[in-house]
Structure formats: C-alpha cells, structure tokens
Amino acid sequence: MTPDVLPVAEEFVRMFHAAHSDAGSLSARIAQVRAEIAETGTYRHTTDELAYGARIALRDSGWCTSGVPWRRLKVRDLRGYRNASAVAGECVEHLRLATNGGEIRPLVTVFAPDAPGSPGPVIWNEQLIRYAGYSDGIGDRRYMGFTESMQGMGWRPPVRRSRFDLLPLVVETQHEGPRLFTLPSEIVHEVPLEHPTLPWFGEMGLRWHAVPVISNMRLSIGGVHYPAAPFNSWFVGAEIGTRSLADEGAYGVAREVAEALGLDTSSERTLWRDLATVHLNAAVLHSFDKAAVTITDHHAEALHRLAWLRSRQRPSAARPAFRLDTAAAARARNGSPARFTAALDETRPQPTSRLAELLRQQHSLTSA
Structure with a gap:
C-alpha cells in the first residue's frame, strides 16, 4: 500500500462517520488508521465499515437491479x-444462500484483501x-478461449x-497458483425455458442458471482492495434472452427460433432477428415467473437505471467501488494471464465431494 493511501483512507472514514452518527469518535478512529498504516502499510476496516463500503459500492456500481434494498x-x-x-467452498455457500429456493437474496462475500x-x-x-x-460452436461462444484454457489445465468436459x-x-x-473446482450440480439452480404460447419452444432444450454472481471485479474501499468479492442481485430478462441466447457471439439461437416461426431470414430488413429475440x-420472463425465480424486465430496469444516472455520486478514489481491470477481464474470457507469475505449472480440478465436505465442516462448526 502506497503512502498516498492515507488521505484516501481518511476521506472514507469521514464518509462512514458522516453516515453513522453512532460510530464513536472520528478523531480516535482516524488516529488508529494512521497508526496502522504507518506500522503495516495498510489498515483493517471494522465490520461496519466493510459492510457500509460494500453496500455503497454495489449501489453506485450500476449492477444493483431495481428493487434491491441496498x-x-x-x-x-x-x-x-x-x-x-x-474460497471455493464459500463461493458454493454464496450460491446456496443467494438462490434461496428461487427467491433470490442479494449478497456480497468479501475475501482477504491485498x-x-x-x-x-x-x-x-x-x-x-x-x-x-x-470450438465446434456448441455452447457459449463467449467462453471458447476460457474453455480451451480449462481443458489445458486438466478440466475434462x-x-x-x-x-x-x-x-x-x-x-x-499467490501461494497455490490457479486451482480448479467442480461446482456441485445440486447447488446450481437452473430454469428450463418454455414459451407462454409456443408449445414447441420447450423442445429446444434451452435453460439458464438462476443467480448472476459477478465474481471477477475488485472491491475498493478507502484505499484497501479486495480482489475477490463476488456479489449478486438478480437477472434482468434481456441479459439472458438478448445478450446470451440471441446474440450470435454467444449462443446465437435467434435464427433457430426464427426458422421455427417460419420467418423470412434472407435479409436483416425483415426484422426476423428482432421478432425472434422478443x-x-x-x-425467459415466463419461465422464471413459472419457476418462482426472481427476475426483472428491461423496461423496469431502464427506469431504474435512469434514476441511478441522475442520482449517482461523482466517483473518487475514496468512494467505495467495484472495478474491473483489463487483466481480470482477459482471464474471464481467455483463461489468462495468471495474476501471479509464480503460479503452479499444472493443476487439476478438485472434486465436487471436496467442496461438499468443506461445507459440511462449516455447517457443523456453525451449529456447534
């Protein structure tokens, strides 16, 4: 942590105390933060500061969908x-808690900081x-590079x-390098997709997972950076229907739907793609509603986003934020570059049973 973190840390602490009149002495807290930074190069947020920072970051990020009580x-x-x-075991636990039987529960899980x-x-x-x-076009084309990289690291489809x-x-x-973990299938809640008026639609075998947990963004709070802080709200229907299923760069099933509808696909001017995407x-909306899984539509979200744009705060180094750097974005799509140069040369997927055992141990400790 560099020396210029001190003013950023102080600004955040002042922001926190301005929002919490019962937080105690501001001067005493700032003195404590100064002493910690002088001794260790960093400081530790209190539990309340961490919670406040994560909530503000999610609220201001634009990822907080309408209806979320931040x-x-x-x-x-x-x-x-x-x-x-x-970390992997607690990511699985995050999924379990967030899924909540379909009544999606917004969560942020914060792991060790830099x-x-x-x-x-x-x-x-x-x-x-x-x-x-x-590579043959099956699946989500956005992650072809990531999939190939995972196979090179030992994953077997x-x-x-x-x-x-x-x-x-x-x-x-840093000390283990990249490790692969198989997600337990029973923890992944998926919604089979069917159409409210087209009986043949369900025969296409389309489905989507219930909870969007964004996991490669860095949470920054008052000069302290948390590189692993997965968070979720719930899906906007168009994220699935338009961006994932219809888009030629992802699943590209709009043409398949258009042909089943008997639309003229000889020219884009017939608007077949638009009709198929609708x-x-x-x-998506019908199926999630039928399965009682929380979702919102893009019209409601557009109004929410407009209100967010009008009210959002001017960004600053001290304001909590979720940030994505270019290396993290590349890792998510291509499976490289590794963050740490001393990463292991070879890794193998850890079995589902290992994660299940970790969760059993955690639950037994909690109930003890």
Missing part, C-alpha cells in the same frame, strides 16, 4: 479466507456460473457435450 444487503465478512479451497507482501485471492470466472463454449456444460470455478492465490425474452 441498505439491507447481506455482506459476508470472510477476510480471513486466503486458501483456494476455502496487503503489502500478501496479495489476496482472485476468482477468474466472470460469474460463478458460466457455460462452456467449444462431459463425454456427451451439451450447450450448457458448467465450467469449473478457478481460484488463484420471443426469447418472453420465454
């Missing part, structure tokens, strides 16, 4: 977790749940590949 967002403080297996000589872990995946994309094969979770630490979005 002041009551659950913030899971797991700053003591630095080992890959522990500190002088001790960088925190990172999660490579763009979201905890992503589908593989293969199912013998019978499908459009919706779950990619492994990749957690990288049907895909209608199917």
